[in-house]
Amino acid sequence: MARLPAVKREELAPEHQATYDYIVGSRGRLGGPFRILLYSPAIADLVGKLGGYIRYESPLDPGLRELAILTATREADCQYAWTAHHQEARKAGVPEPIIEAVRDRKAPTGLPPREATVVRYALELLRKHRVSQQTFNAAMEMLGKASLVDLTVTVGYYGMMAGVLNAFEVEVDPGVKPLLPV
Numbered sequence: 001m002a003r004l005p006a007v008k009r010e011e012l013a014p015e016h017q018a019t020y021d022y023i024v025g026s027r028g029r030l031g032g033p034f035r036i037l038l039y040s041p042a043i044a045d046l047v048g049k050l051g052g053y054i055r056y057e058s059p060l061d062p063g064l065r066e067l068a069i070l071t072a073t074r075e076a077d078c079q080y081a082w083t084a085h086h087q088e089a090r091k092a093g094v095p096e097p098i099i100e101a102v103r104d105r106k107a108p109t110g111l112p113p114r115e116a117t118v119v120r121y122a123l124e125l126l127r128k129h130r131v132s133q134q135t136f137n138a139a140m141e142m143l144g145k146a147s148l149v150d151l152t153v154t155v156g157y158y159g160m161m162a163g164v165l166n167a168f169e170v171e172v173d174p175g176v177k178p179l180l181p182v
Contacts, residue, residue, distance in 0.1 A: 002035065006036075016038075020044075023044065063092040071107070074105070075159070077166070079171070094115075117135070121138075126155065
């Protein structure tokens with residue numbers, strides 16, 4: 001059970017209910033981290049808009065985006081986000097063996113070059129807080145400037161979201177099987 005109950009729309013001041021409506025409208029429901037983020041409506045609004053861009057507007061290839069998300073959420077051992085994005089990654093065309101390699105912490109070894117570059121970039125950024133010149137160059141050549149910025153922000157955003165989910169112990173939704181090994 002989460003450390004805080006989900007915020008209900010009627011608990012928000014009238015001027016903050018539009019943020020609640022935006023989040024539910026853009027995502028189809030009030031999901032995991034936003035149950036908590038709405039305790040600070042201004043943050044929920046800004047984070048919701050950034051997340052909306054990352055998920056629904058970014059020109060970053062959807063498969064690479066979801067692979068970056070899985071890498072960030074696995075690195076944080078975030079059950080909620082991993083479970084939520086496992087299916088999204090499959091829908092975006094990420095093959096199950098690649099998902100399993102990230103889950104089992106075997107990636108980037110053995111991955112195709114594009115996927116290996118994304119995983120390596122994310123892992124270096126999250127583990128070392130820097131990206132080696134070699135990895136940066138490979139990612140820049142593969143993605144270009146704009147998409148590399150999008151990849152970097154995606155990794156950071158999902159690292160932040162995993163932190164919120166983990167700190168507040170937000171569990172997967174009832175009836176949903178957790179997919180990340182404990």
